[in-house]
Amino acid sequence: MTNRQLFIAFWTILVKEIRRFTRIWAQTLLPPAITMTLYFIIFGNLIGSRIGQMGGFNYMEFIVPGLIMMSVITNSYGNVVSSFYSTKFQRHIEELLVSPTPNWIILAGYVIGGSVRGLLVGLMVTLLSMFFTELQIHNIWVIASIVFLTAILFSLGGFINAVYANSFDHISIIPTFVLTPLTYLGGVFYSISLLPEFWQNVSLINPILYMVNTFRYGILGVSDIDIGFAYGIIIGVIIILFSYSMHLLNTGKGIRS
Amino acid sequence: MTTALSITDLRKVYDNGFEALKGISFDVQEGDFFALLGPNGAGKSTTLGIVSSLVNKTSGQVRVFGHDLDKDASKAKCKLGVVPQEFNFNMFEKVADILITQAGYYGIPAGEAKQRCEFYLRKLGLWEKRNEPSRNLSGGMKRRLMIARALMHEPSLLILDEPTAGVDIELRRSMWEFLKEINAEGTTIILTTHYLEEAESLCRNIGIIDQGVIVKNTSMRNLLQQLNTESFIMDISPVQSLCPVIDDYQVTMEGDHTLLVEVEKSQSLNPVFAQLSEQGVEVTSMRNKSNRLEELFVSLVDKTLEESVEGGQSK
Numbered sequence: 001m002t003n004r005q006l007f008i009a010f011w012t013i014l015v016k017e018i019r020r021f022t023r024i025w026a027q028t029l030l031p032p033a034i035t036m037t038l039y040f041i042i043f044g045n046l047i048g049s050r051i052g053q054m055g056g057f058n059y060m061e062f063i064v065p066g067l068i069m070m071s072v073i074t075n076s077y078g079n080v081v082s083s084f085y086s087t088k089f090q091r092h093i094e095e096l097l098v099s100p101t102p103n104w105i106i107l108a109g110y111v112i113g114g115s116v117r118g119l120l121v122g123l124m125v126t127l128l129s130m131f132f133t134e135l136q137i138h139n140i141w142v143i144a145s146i147v148f149l150t151a152i153l154f155s156l157g158g159f160i161n162a163v164y165a166n167s168f169d170h171i172s173i174i175p176t177f178v179l180t181p182l183t184y185l186g187g188v189f190y191s192i193s194l195l196p197e198f199w200q201n202v203s204l205i206n207p208i209l210y211m212v213n214t215f216r217y218g219i220l221g222v223s224d225i226d227i228g229f230a231y232g233i234i235i236g237v238i239i240i241l242f243s244y245s246m247h248l249l250n251t252g253k254g255i256r257s
Numbered sequence: 258m259t260t261a262l263s264i265t266d267l268r269k270v271y272d273n274g275f276e277a278l279k280g281i282s283f284d285v286q287e288g289d290f291f292a293l294l295g296p297n298g299a300g301k302s303t304t305l306g307i308v309s310s311l312v313n314k315t316s317g318q319v320r321v322f323g324h325d326l327d328k329d330a331s332k333a334k335c336k337l338g339v340v341p342q343e344f345n346f347n348m349f350e351k352v353a354d355i356l357i358t359q360a361g362y363y364g365i366p367a368g369e370a371k372q373r374c375e376f377y378l379r380k381l382g383l384w385e386k387r388n389e390p391s392r393n394l395s396g397g398m399k400r401r402l403m404i405a406r407a408l409m410h411e412p413s414l415l416i417l418d419e420p421t422a423g424v425d426i427e428l429r430r431s432m433w434e435f436l437k438e439i440n441a442e443g444t445t446i447i448l449t450t451h452y453l454e455e456a457e458s459l460c461r462n463i464g465i466i467d468q469g470v471i472v473k474n475t476s477m478r479n480l481l482q483q484l485n486t487e488s489f490i491m492d493i494s495p496v497q498s499l500c501p502v503i504d505d506y507q508v509t510m511e512g513d514h515t516l517l518v519e520v521e522k523s524q525s526l527n528p529v530f531a532q533l534s535e536q537g538v539e540v541t542s543m544r545n546k547s548n549r550l551e552e553l554f555v556s557l558v559d560k561t562l563e564e565s566v567e568g569g570q571s572k
Contacts, residue, residue: 001331005364012361023349091345095406098309099362100334256313257271257306 001100009101013109014116021079021117028079029121032071036125039067040132043189055191055222060133065216066188069150071125073183073208074175076118076151080110080158081171088162093255103249107159107242114155115148122147135219142218142227149234150211154179156241163245163254182208187216192224207237259287259322261414261445262308267317269303269469277303279469280317285462287322287413290440291447292460292477294554300469301449302342305418309339321414335363338412340403342419348392352383352402355391356409363410370409377405381435397428404432414445421455433459453554457481465554488546489526491516494539503532517546 001009021028040060048059055062087093096106129135137143157174165171186208192200203209210230217223223230248254262285269278278300285291295301306312308319310326319326324333346355353374360370378384381401386394391402400420407415417436421429429452436459440446450456456463456477463480465473473480493501493514500510506529507519518529533540 001364008364008366009362012358015361016358019354087347090347091343092347094309094311094339094341094345095359096362097311098334098337098339099359100331100364101362102331252313256311 001102006102006105009099010105010109010112013096013101013106014113017079017083017110017113018116020083021113028075028117029124032075032121033124033128036067036071037128039063040129044132055193055220057220057222058133061136061220062191062216063189064129064133064135065219066186066212068122068125068129069147069208069212069215070183070188072118072122072147072151073154073211074179075121076114077154077158077161077175077179079117080114080155081162081165081175083113084110084159084162085165085168085171088165088255089168097255103246107245107249110159111152111155114158115151118151118154119147122151136221137219138221139218142214146211146214146218146231146234149231149238150215153207153211153234153238153241156238156245159245160241160248163248165254182206185209187212187224207233210234260284260320261287261289261322262447263318263320263323264304264308265318265320267304267307267319268315269300269307269312270315277469278307278314278317281466281469281471283464283471283474285414285445285447287445288440288443289445289462290436290460291445292456292463293447293449293466294453294456294463295449295466299466301466302418304466305339305416305447305449308416309337309341310334311341335410336413338407338410338415340400340407340415340417340420342422344399344403346391346399346402346406349390351388352378352391352394353387355402356406359406360409365410373409373411377408381405397424400424401432404435408439412444414447415439416447418449419451420448421450421452429455486519486521489518489520490544490546491518491533491540492542493533494541495537497538501533501536501538503529 043063044060048063051059053059084093087096126135161171161174185203186206187203192203192209195203204225210225210233213223213225214227214230214234217227264284265282266280267278267282268276268280270276281300281304293301293304303312307314308321308326310330319333321333322336324336326333350358356374356377357367357370360373361367365373374387375384378387381404383394383398383401383405386398391399394402404417404420420436421432424432433455436446436448448456448460460477462476463473464471490511493516496513497510498513500508501516502508503518506524509517511517520526520529530540
C-alpha cells in the first residue's frame, strides 16, 4: 500500500472508532461527566473544605488534576477494550484481517481512537472543574504531553486486554480489580508524603502515580516524584506495551485460529 | 494463462492436534469458476480461511496471482475478495457505512468508495436499504450485503463460502445469475457449497476435499463423464409381489409398485420397456434417482472413508 492508502486505512479505523463512541454518547461521554461532577461536589466542596491544605494548595485545586487524569485513563482503556472485543465478538475483525491494512495501522487506529475519547472526556472534565475552582497552568507542554502519553499507554493496555478476553466478563475484570485500585492509590486524592515511608516506597511501583504527579506538576507546579524519571517510566511502558500488542497481532493471538 | 490461486502442500494442525489439512495442493486458473466441495469437516473452510488470512497455516504456500501470502501479503490481499459463510459485519452500522469502511481498509478514497457503494448496492438490490442498520436486513439481504462488501475493492479473485446457504430458490437463482455475470466479466470465482446442483450448473472445474486431502481435482465435464451408470426409478402397474427379471440389467424392487433400474452408459432403455411389457408390466412414470454430481460425490467420499477405515484397521 502507498503512504496515502495507509493513511486512508488509518483514518477509516479512526473515524469508525469516533463514530462508535459518539453514537452511544449516553454510555460513553455522559457518565464520566456526571461522576466527576459528583467528585467535585462531594470530595472537593463538601469534604475538601474541612481537609484544608494539601501540598500547599486547597484540596479542590489538589484533586482536580488527578480527577482529570482518572477520566483520561478509564476512558482510553475502556474505549479500546470494549470496541476491540466487540469487533472480535461480532467477527467483523475479519473485515480488517482479509484487507491489506498492516497490523501497525490497525493498532494505531484503535489506540488513537481510544485516546481521542480519553482526551475528549478529559477536556469535558477540565471544563467542568472550572465551575468549582480556578484552573492554573504551570507548564502547558507538560500538561499536553503527559495527557497524550497517558491516553496512548492505557489505550494499548485496553487493546491487550481485549485480545485476551473471551467473554464480556473478561473486559471488566482488569478495570475493576486492577485499574480502579491503582488509580485511587496513585495519588489522585492525596500526596504520598502523607504515607508512612514503607507505603511511600510501595506507591512508587504504581505507574499511575507518575502520570498523575506529572500532570499535577503541569498544572500546579508541584510533584511527589521526579518529572524526568516519570517521563522515562511512561515512555518505557508504552514501548513495551506497543511491542507486545504488535506481537499479539502478528501471531494472531485471539483473532486467528 | 495466469494462475489465480496456487496452493502447495498446505497443512494445518489445530492446537488440539486435529490435522485439518494434510498437505493439499491445487491451482485455480484466472477466469475459472471453481467449486471446492466436501462433506462437513473435510477442510474446505480451513483452506479458504488460510487463503483469506483468517486461519494460520502450519506449513505450505499460498499464492494469489503470483503474490506469496507470506512475503507479499499486501498485493495478494488486494487481489482477493472474501464472502464468508457466517455474517461478520457490524450489526449496528448502516449498510452504506459498512461498504465505505471496507473500501477504506483497502486505501480507496471516500469519493470513489461512495460511487462504488452506490453501484454495488443498486446492482444487488440494496440501494433502498443504504441507511438502514444492517441488523434490520433479511437473511437474503445480508448475504447480498456481504457480496457487495467483498466487491468494493474490485478483486480479481472472489471466494464465496456457501453464499446461498439458507437463501430461498428465487434469490439463489438471481445470485447465480449475478455470479455468472461477474465471472464473465473476468473475475475468478471459487465457491464452496452443499448444493451440488449449484456447483454443477455454475462451475467449470471442481476440487473435492475429504478428511484433509484432495480426492479429486478435475473439470466438471470429466467428472460427470466418469459416471458409468445412471439409476432410474420406475413406477409400475399392476402391483408386483416378485421383482421382474430384465436380462442384462440390474433391477431391484423399491416397493411393491416401484423398480430401481441401473442402466450403463452403453445400454439403451428400450429393452427395459420391451421386457417389462412382455411380462405384462406397465411403466406409469419414470425419474432419475438423484442429481448426477451427488452420486459421484457420495461415491468418492465413501471411497475415502473406506480407505481410511481400512488403513486404520491395518495399523
